[in-house]
Amino acid sequence: xxxxxTVRDNRTGAEYxxxxxxxxxxxxxxxxxxxNDDEPGLATYDPGFVNxxxxxxxxxxxxGDKGILEYRGYPIEQLxxxxxxxxxxxxxxHGDLPSKEQYDAWVHEITFHTFVHENVKGFMEGxxxxxxxxxxxxxxxxxxxxxxxxxxxxxxxxxxHIQIVRMIAKMPTLGAWAFRHAQGKPYVYPDNELxxxxxxxxxxxxxxxxxxxxxxxxxKALDTLFILHADHEQNCSTxxxxxxxxxxxxxxxxxxxxxxxxxxxxxxxxxxxxxKMLRRIGTVDNIPSFIEGVKNGEERLMGFGHRVYKNFDPRxxxxxxxxxxxxxxxxxxxxxxVAKELERIALEDEYFVKRKLYPNVDxxxxxxxxxxxxxxxxxxxLFAIGRAPGWLAQWLELVxxxxxxxxxxxxxYTGPRTLDFVPAEERWA
Ligand SMILES: CC(C)(COP(=O)(O)OP(=O)(O)OC[C@H]1O[C@@H](n2cnc3c(N)ncnc32)[C@H](O)[C@@H]1OP(=O)(O)O)[C@@H](O)C(=O)NCCC(=O)NCCS
Numbered sequence: 001x002x003x004x005x006t007v008r009d010n011r012t013g014a015e016y017x018x019x020x021x022x023x024x025x026x027x028x029x030x031x032x033x034x035x036n037d038d039e040p041g042l043a044t045y046d047p048g049f050v051n052x053x054x055x056x057x058x059x060x061x062x063x064g065d066k067g068i069l070e071y072r073g074y075p076i077e078q079l080x081x082x083x084x085x086x087x088x089x090x091x092x093x094h095g096d097l098p099s100k101e102q103y104d105a106w107v108h109e110i111t112f113h114t115f116v117h118e119n120v121k122g123f124m125e126g127x128x129x130x131x132x133x134x135x136x137x138x139x140x141x142x143x144x145x146x147x148x149x150x151x152x153x154x155x156x157x158x159x160x161h162i163q164i165v166r167m168i169a170k171m172p173t174l175g176a177w178a179f180r181h182a183q184g185k186p187y188v189y190p191d192n193e194l195x196x197x198x199x200x201x202x203x204x205x206x207x208x209x210x211x212x213x214x215x216x217x218x219x220k221a222l223d224t225l226f227i228l229h230a231d232h233e234q235n236c237s238t239x240x241x242x243x244x245x246x247x248x249x250x251x252x253x254x255x256x257x258x259x260x261x262x263x264x265x266x267x268x269x270x271x272x273x274x275x276k277m278l279r280r281i282g283t284v285d286n287i288p289s290f291i292e293g294v295k296n297g298e299e300r301l302m303g304f305g306h307r308v309y310k311n312f313d314p315r316x317x318x319x320x321x322x323x324x325x326x327x328x329x330x331x332x333x334x335x336x337x338v339a340k341e342l343e344r345i346a347l348e349d350e351y352f353v354k355r356k357l358y359p360n361v362d363x364x365x366x367x368x369x370x371x372x373x374x375x376x377x378x379x380x381x382l383f384a385i386g387r388a389p390g391w392l393a394q395w396l397e398l399v400x401x402x403x404x405x406x407x408x409x410x411x412x413y414t415g416p417r418t419l420d421f422v423p424a425e426e427r428w429a
Pocket of ligand 1: 267270294300304305308360361
């Protein structure tokens with residue numbers, strides 16, 4: 001079998017042979033297809049990158065049709081059940097599971113970098129009382145580059161390592177402080193005797209008690225949620241991290257861009273939107289009219305549909321189970337009945353079946369977060385904390401990949417050309 005594509009340009013009759021490598025053709029190879037030498041060659045038009053690979057990656061494998069998600073080859077179901085978030089973070093960053101010594105050293109490093117410079121506290125206090133915590137997280141992660149100016153030396157492996165450790169370690173501190181800020185409560189310093197997830201809960205919820213102690217079922221559920229969000233190959237925010245990182249900027253600036261992308265309602269903001277939607281629907285009786293509105297194109301069923309998963313989202317199944325564990329502690333959220341009924345009706349309805357729309361990771365996660373007493377604005381912050389190792393693993397892969405170039409797409413220009421500029425005095429005369 002010849003691994004190539006023969007293309008005939010019907011405008012000129014010329015034929016071209018284009019190599020196929022790993023199921024792709026190089027878009028640059030199409031550039032040789034031209035009408036004449038003065039014109040740019042053929043390009044592909046792909047808004048939203050629906051069929052364009054931007055990199056080679058050995059981090060996360062997804063088979064959307066079969067509902068498979070693997071980090072470095074390990075199925076998400078096994079990692080969620082048997083591993084923990086910091087081990088998964090190690091796996092994503094380093095490419096393999098740690099030995100006992102490597103694991104202990106990694107946990108120690110992350111744990112002892114949880115504190116931030118006091119000036120960070122100072123500028124966080126400067127945000128308005130109602131500042132969205134994602135805006136605060138995005139700004140404060142970006143600002144870390146000013147506290148660690150050496151982070152711009154991205155060619156130095158030791159330097160890259162310490163910035164990665166810092167970012168994973170400090171993200172919960174920044175996220176928790178953004179939460180406390182909105183509540184007008186004093187910021188809580190990290191407790192390095194606690195696990196990653198429990199320390200985060202402590203910084204969020206600790207009041208006057210000397211030590212915070214979380215329910216182990218809640219701590220485990222939060223840790224699982226972080227694992228489920230840890231990476232998802234070339235999604236919108238990862239693409240943002242890679243795109244900004246391709247300019248060789250420091251990792252804090254690149255990750256801040258990822259946080260910005262995650263903020264949007266079509267990406268990480270979806271679970272917040274799900275909860276608002278469930279509240280608006282309110283009771284099971286209102287579901288049929290809501291579904292009609294979705295089918296008429298008046299709105300979207302948030303938490304349904306995915307660019308990649310067209311069968312089921314494996315993370316949604318694990319989250320449903322985590323829901324049960326959390327509700328055992330907190331009592332059942334009445335909106336769960338609305339969500340379950342919505343899912344049941346949608347999965348039987350031809351509109352959703354035909355379009356392969358299934359619940360995604362965000363459909364149930366919002367319910368868990370609400371049960372844990374997070375306001376909806378915090379949901380995406382939780383997603384960002386979980387996603388940090390994935391963004392950083394992707395950034396690390398990018399900066400070491402010799403095939404990568406600065407991200408700079410083409411455009412199809414549709415505006416006017418060669419207009420004569422008339423000065424304002426003449427135009428307005
Ligand atoms: C995730 C999402 C952005 C993927 O978008 P996409 O791959 O570009 O899919 P499209 O927008 O092309 O949708 C394909 C079709 O399904 C419909 N569709 C997709 N998601 C839908 C939803 N949640 N509710 C209703 N209809 C939906 C579209 O209207 C379109 O219908 P059409 O063919 O009649 O025009 C999209 O499914 C969505 O907006 N979901 C809700 C937001 C969400 O939960 N995001 C979190 C993702 S983890």
